[in-house]
Amino acid sequence: MEAMNEQEVKQYVKARYGQAAARISGGGASCCSGGASCGEKDPITANLYGSEEAGSVPEEAILASLGCGNPTALAALNPGEVVLDLGSGGGIDVLLSARRVGPTGKAYGVDMTDEMLALARENQRKAGVENVEFLKGEIESIPLPDSSVDVIISNCVINLSADKDRVLREAFRVLKPGGRFAISDVVVKGGVPLAIRKHLELWAGCIAGALDETEYVDKLTAAGFDGISIEPTRIYRAEDARGFLAGAGFSNIDEIVQLVEGKFFSAFVRAAKPVTAVSQDGRVGTTKKLQVFDPAMCCSSGVCGPDPDPVLPRFAADLHWLADQGVVVERYNLSQQPQAFAASEIVKEALAKYGVDCLPLIVVNDAVVSRGRYAERDELARFAGLQSEQSASLYTEAVAELVAIGAAIASNCETCFKFHFVKARKLGISIQDMAKAVETAQAVKESPSRSMLELANRLLRAADSPAPTVPMSPVMQSDCCAPGSASSSDGNGNCCS
Numbered sequence: 001m002e003a004m005n006e007q008e009v010k011q012y013v014k015a016r017y018g019q020a021a022a023r024i025s026g027g028g029a030s031c032c033s034g035g036a037s038c039g040e041k042d043p044i045t046a047n048l049y050g051s052e053e054a055g056s057v058p059e060e061a062i063l064a065s066l067g068c069g070n071p072t073a074l075a076a077l078n079p080g081e082v083v084l085d086l087g088s089g090g091g092i093d094v095l096l097s098a099r100r101v102g103p104t105g106k107a108y109g110v111d112m113t114d115e116m117l118a119l120a121r122e123n124q125r126k127a128g129v130e131n132v133e134f135l136k137g138e139i140e141s142i143p144l145p146d147s148s149v150d151v152i153i154s155n156c157v158i159n160l161s162a163d164k165d166r167v168l169r170e171a172f173r174v175l176k177p178g179g180r181f182a183i184s185d186v187v188v189k190g191g192v193p194l195a196i197r198k199h200l201e202l203w204a205g206c207i208a209g210a211l212d213e214t215e216y217v218d219k220l221t222a223a224g225f226d227g228i229s230i231e232p233t234r235i236y237r238a239e240d241a242r243g244f245l246a247g248a249g250f251s252n253i254d255e256i257v258q259l260v261e262g263k264f265f266s267a268f269v270r271a272a273k274p275v276t277a278v279s280q281d282g283r284v285g286t287t288k289k290l291q292v293f294d295p296a297m298c299c300s301s302g303v304c305g306p307d308p309d310p311v312l313p314r315f316a317a318d319l320h321w322l323a324d325q326g327v328v329v330e331r332y333n334l335s336q337q338p339q340a341f342a343a344s345e346i347v348k349e350a351l352a353k354y355g356v357d358c359l360p361l362i363v364v365n366d367a368v369v370s371r372g373r374y375a376e377r378d379e380l381a382r383f384a385g386l387q388s389e390q391s392a393s394l395y396t397e398a399v400a401e402l403v404a405i406g407a408a409i410a411s412n413c414e415t416c417f418k419f420h421f422v423k424a425r426k427l428g429i430s431i432q433d434m435a436k437a438v439e440t441a442q443a444v445k446e447s448p449s450r451s452m453l454e455l456a457n458r459l460l461r462a463a464d465s466p467a468p469t470v471p472m473s474p475v476m477q478s479d480c481c482a483p484g485s486a487s488s489s490d491g492n493g494n495c496c497s
Contacts, residue, residue: 071153071268075182076330076337080104080320081150084174086139086167086183087111087157091120097153098132108149109134110142140166147176150323154183159209168223178275178328186210187230187267210264225271231339234266275326288364288384289328292319293347295359296335311374318377327384334359370428373397398427405434406441
């Protein structure tokens with residue numbers, strides 16, 4: 001698109017969304033897409049938030065939701081993280097994110113429209129959320145420093161930009177190493193008809209500026225991202241298209257509808273900023289990614305409510321510590337992000353084999369390292385190849401089971417061994433580690449027998465000497481002063497010759 005046209009698109013979108021904010025502030029509806037008139041059910045923006053989410057923010061924030069998805073429901077947000085919403089509008093996704101990252105985290109919103117910023121700040125005041133800041137700026141030039149954000153979200157905004165390459169480069173710049181890009185956007189399969197692509201009203205309606213899914217991946221890759229995926233969340237059909245095309249003034253609607261049938265869809269677009277680390281020998285490698293798949297919980301960390309499990313706050317703090325060390329940390333809750341469970345083959349395999357009892361499941365670089373329990377910080381550090389701050393104690397539940405297996409071997413207790421073998425398997429302890437424990441226990445068990453054989457051999461060899469000197473063990477020494485022995489006591493309970 002020519003530079004002049006880029007400016008034209010920006011000014012049209014800015015005016016259109018400013019008008020929407022003014023309508024909402026005045027008690028009206030938002031009306032986002034090109035064809036949906038006020039009061040009609042928009043095929044793109046309708047039914048994106050659940051009743052619980054809608055009830056936690058002011059009504060004006062819901063009315064100003066002009067997006068095509070719910071990125072806060074799909075993105076893994078952890079307590080203490082910094083989140084940035086590109087094109088934050090009335091602030092609904094910023095406010096929802098702020099609650100999820102908690103008081104130790106922060107949520108930023110960037111928007112270029114004065115009216116939307118004023119509406120968002122008023123919604124923040126009504127919601128009583130403090131860990132939020134709305135910034136005026138353009139998503140092509142984000143007003144934040146390099147490597148300052150953990151997660152970037154956005155809701156049907158990047159498609160509005162006429163310079164998407166610059167937007168993605170800016171997103172990459174402000175993300176911390178290992179940071180996640182998790183947005184909702186409209187995507188198209190194949191090309192967009194030129195008549196639609198050139199229509200300003202359909203740019204403002206999230207349609208004309210949509211990228212082809214292959215082009216989206218290429219642009220993200222060019223910006224430096226990896227781990228890229230595009231997951232359709234809502235596919236638009238002919239009748240949906242008919243609505244927004246009619247409102248845009250097209251005369252040949254039937255002809256164009258057939259060209260767009262099933263080609264446009266809302267999608268969740270994921271990517272990550274790689275983390276590179278230099279080892280002591282000077283080699284550069286990629287830091288491990290650690291994923292936690294939680295059982296169904298009421299919130300992202302399970303620490304809400306009057307009586308939370310005390311293990312969960314500790315575990316959340318440990319994950320935050322890992323992230324501070326540069327590890328890519330992702331956390332998914334079965335009740336809030338079921339799509340993440342369905343998208344992972346290794347998680348589906350574990351659920352099919354062990355059921356929900358295998359949760360929480362900890363996965364590092366697509367390999368299960370722990371299941372059915374929340375690992376300690378030392379274990380997490382080991383999983384990620386780090387040195388833990390809390391390295392004074394190495395005695396973990398897994399180590400305890402290996403010790404118990406060794407004790408069962410040493411005491412010849414078959415029942416004990418079977419019990420601890422099963423428990424060790426549930427903890428994810430490898431067969432190789434258990435075999436080492438058995439080998440060590442057997443060596444310890446056989447040590448007294450070897451000592452006795454060595455003593456006997458020494459005595460037998462010494463019997464051939466004229467005046468043998470027999471080495472005494474503590475047990476033998478205790479008998480040396482027995483009645484009738486050749487030795488006598490020194491009066492202090494010690495034997496003497």
